[in-house]
Amino acid sequence: MTDTVSFGYEEVAPEEKTERVGAVFSNVAAKYDIMNDAMSGGMHRLWKDRFVRRVKPQPGEAVLDMAGGTGDIAFRMAARGAEVTVADINQDMLDIGVERAMDKGLTGLVWSCQNAEQLDYLDRQFDAYTIVFGIRNVTHIDKALREAHRVLKHGGRFYCMEFSTTEWPGFKEIYDLYSHEVMPKIGKAIADDEDSYRYLAESIRRFPKPAEFEAMIRAAGFANTRVEKILGGAVNIHSGWKI
Template sequence: MSESVSFGYEDVAPEEKTERVGAVFSNVAAKYDIMNDAMSGGMHRLWKDRFVRRVKPQPGEAILDMAGGTGDIAFRMAERGAEVTVADINQEMLDVGVERAMERGIAGLVWSRQNAEELDYIDRQFHAYTIVFGIRNVTHIDKALAEAHRVLKHGGRFYCMEFSTTDWPGFKEIYDLYSHQLMPKIGKAIADDEDSYRYLAESIRRFPKPPVFEQMIRDAGFEQTRVEQILGGAVNIHSGWKI
């Protein structure tokens, strides 16, 4: 039986997922940040601030921000003096990030089109690896985690922020209703793209639960792993160290 992977609630061939995810982010790139504000009520900004505080970027550190196309995380880390490489598989997302950096007068970032599963970097190149709301869209998550471990220096740190489901009574039902019913409609109203945002909602449901994903991080070689929950686990910050 041939391998299949999840694309939302569908099971598809790996190469089809890669192609379809690429199309999703090409479609949403121009409105991506506006949609983030609309869908989270602006809370994504607070979550990203919190995430970067956990990473603790230091002046002169080499950090790889994977799936960081539009620059939200990279800009915050660069403000703290880190030398950030922004990598993304989608050129349209990178183009948006470069334009935003120019508008803000942020220089010194390196922008690179990369596949998280096959990075074009030497072993032990970076002090930290970050990926925010991106790893659930990777076709083979285990390969991406292995690559993250490979390119980190000894003593390097891995930080990932990703959505999941929540078990908070009351909030769980509201969250399910919002993500399945309202999110695609907001996508249609603002970005004229209902299908892409339906996929993004479904992909959250198919992503491994936090304890399972934490074990995947350990299996990739990371130690001292930790999960920090936000909104009862609707958002989680995962971390680990290459020791």
Template sequence: MSNPDNGTVSFGYEDVAPDEKTTRVGAVFSNVARKYDIMNDAMSGGMHRLWKDQFVRRVKPQPGEAILDMAGGTGDIAFRMAAKGAEVVVADINQDMLDVGIERAMERGLDGLSWSRQNAEELSYPARQFDAYTIVFGIRNVTHIDKALAEAQRVLKYGGRFYCMEFSTTDWPGFKEVYDAYSHRLMPKIGKAIADDEDSYRYLAESIRRFPKPPEFAAMIRDAGFVRTRVESILGGAVNIHSGWKV
């Protein structure tokens, strides 16, 4: 989150200048790109695959629809939506993540996807270009979340839909304590063991804590101009699917 009092934004538990956050987040994802999907499996016990399946069922991609999958570098969401016949543009600010996704697509023999390096806060696309905009586990890493939401609203067609899945903290008694201990103590150690990168995964754990709670983020989505907003919580709010419509 940003701190308007001193012009800083959060990078994990630190408050840093906006340009510094952009640079440091870029370094995090360049460091983890090659091990990103292996780490997702290790850290979620494979559950991230079920969450992503559920997310795509909510999006309901249709044949011929134009969908922008922002922060989708490795292709996990795009592959699922393309399988439904949607025309997906995979966008990410990090070229290393995109390179991993392109390699994975080639291994699968998928050539119907478009890949584009994009800053979520300043998309190069004209207004009213896409039928749907998706972003999964990416918006908490954006420097100015309000700008990214405004851009999502701008590039959607009237009647277009916005879907975002993001981590948060859980409210389930008992599980909350386990989840907090896991994310702050074990997650960086898993990152060290598998990806030889403890610091990046410590940041990812901390960034979840600093991200707005679901009601607050839902209000930000409404402030960006979306209507019929909804939050679907998984694991007591540890994961949330946010949605809204442009009218």
């Protein structure tokens, strides 16, 4: 029997998921940042600020920002003096990020089209690895985590921010309704793409719960793992160290 992976609520072949996720992000690239503001009421900016404070990028550190797309996290870390490589499997997202960097006059970033499951980097190359709202779209999450561990130096740190399902009573039902009913309609109104945002909502529901994902991070070789929950677990900051 052929192995399958989840694409939203569907089970598909791994290669089909990779292709379909690629199509989703090519479709939404031009409106991605506008949609982030619309869907989160601007809160994603506060979450990203909080995330970068946790990473604590230092001047001269080599940081790999995987699934870095349009540059939101990379710009914040570069402002603190880190030497950031922005990697993403989707060239359309990277192209938007390069344009944004040019508009901001930022020239020190490195942009690279990379598959998180098979990175073109040497062992022990980076001081920190970050991935924000991207790992749930990876076809084989366990492979991506092992690659993150491989490219980090000893003493390097892994930080991931990802959506999940909230544990707050009452808010959970509102959040589910918003994700499944409202978010696709916002996608239709702003980006003329209801299906892509329906997939993104469904992918959140299929992503491992925080404790399960933390166990996956440990299984990849990371130590001192931690989960910081935001909005009752609707958003989580995961971290671990390579020791």
